[in-house]
Amino acid sequence: MVTADSTVDIDTSAVAAKVTRRLGLQALGLAGEGVDFVVYHVGSKTLGDLALRIPRHRRYIAPYGQVDAADLVRQEHEIAGRLAQHGLPVSAPVDLVTCEDGLLVSLARYVPSDGRPVPGQDIGAFLARLHQVEPWPVRLAYQAPGDFGEFLVSRVHDRHKALSRHAPDLPELPDGAVLRDVMDHEDSAARLLHLDIRRQNLLGTGGRLAAVVDWSNALMGPPLMELARVCEYALLPDNGLNAEAVLEGYMATDGQQLDTWSAAALLNRLDTALMLALVFHSVAPDPARARDLTHRSRHLLKRLNAAL
Structure with missing residues (x-):
């Protein structure tokens, strides 16, 4: 889980006004x-409609240290640029802009969206194509260095410990060595993962996917992690996902069927449920959802313990 450092909040509307004046852009509203x-919708006489993306904070706090917002801006810019070369639907990057005070913001192609739901099959097909892209040495702000399995097991342990403060009756987490063995037997190659697939990050018109945005949570890891997260996200109606349709579209494009209830999948599902429970306990307080996601975490912990 990542939290913002509230001592360095940014007035994004003021930044947007300064950038548009400086670059001779037309302000067209909030995107x-x-x-x-x-993200602000701006217009350029030479480049047309653009998206101006401005961080809310100068730095964010991850479990392994602070992350500079500039790293997230560069990350989005690089990932979108690489994926655009592969013909994937993204908001293609245009430029990075350094403000007078050193704040880094970005400009990308504006992708209109009419808010209509994107079919799950289209989402699954996108994820399958994404996971077919050969990894490249991109610096990912929230990926700890070293072995991915160690990173995930450590993160699940930390999240479990944090949620236990809110729910002391939370079932015990299996031994770390056992969980690392589960990850060691996950034989798929690491691929770029979006890890925040939900309605808010899926732009489309006419019910067709036009662009996937917001790559802040991206990691290099096993594709099963992505699909397990989609399955858990789909339990929240606001996310606008049909997990069965997503998996159907994924399998139709990739040709392989991943077991989203294997021990490794359960561990990844638990990672997501714990994160969401903590979000609704503290970052975005919602007592009802915090209760439901804590209950979901209990359920997954019991299933994981039984599977091992």
Whole structure:
């Protein structure tokens, strides 16, 4: 889980006004906003409609240290640029802009969206194509160095410990060595994972996927992690996902069927459920959802213990 350093909040509307004036752009309104970034629709006489992406904070706090917002801006810019070369639907990058105070923001192609749901099969096909892209040495802000299995097991342990403070009756987590063995037997090659697939990050028109945005949570890891997260995200109606349709589209494009209830999948599902429970306990307090996601974490812990 990542939290923002509230001591360095950014007035994104003021930044947007300064950037548009400086670059001679036309302000066309708010395009979207999330926990980490605010996106403005701007117009250029030479480049047409663009998306101006501005971080809400100068740095974010991850379990293994602080992450500079500039690293997230560069990450989005590089990933979108590489995936655009592969013909994947993204908001293609245009430029990185350094403000007078050193804040880094980005410009990308503006992708209109009418808010209609994107079919799960299209989402699954996108993920299958994404996971076919050969990895390259991109610096990912939230990926700890070293072995991925060690990283995931350590993260699950930390999240379990944090949630136990809110729910002391949470079932015990299996031994770390056992969990590392589970990850060691996950034989798929590491691929770029989006890890925040949900309605808010899926732009489309006419019910067709036009672009997948917000690559802040991206990691290099096993594709099963992505699909397990989609399955858990789909349990929240606001995310607008049909897990069965996504898996159907994935299998139709990739040709392989991954077991989303294997021990490794359960560990990845648990990682997601713990994260969501903690979000609704503290980052975005919602008592009802915190209760439901804590209950979900208990259920997955019992299933994982039984599977091992």
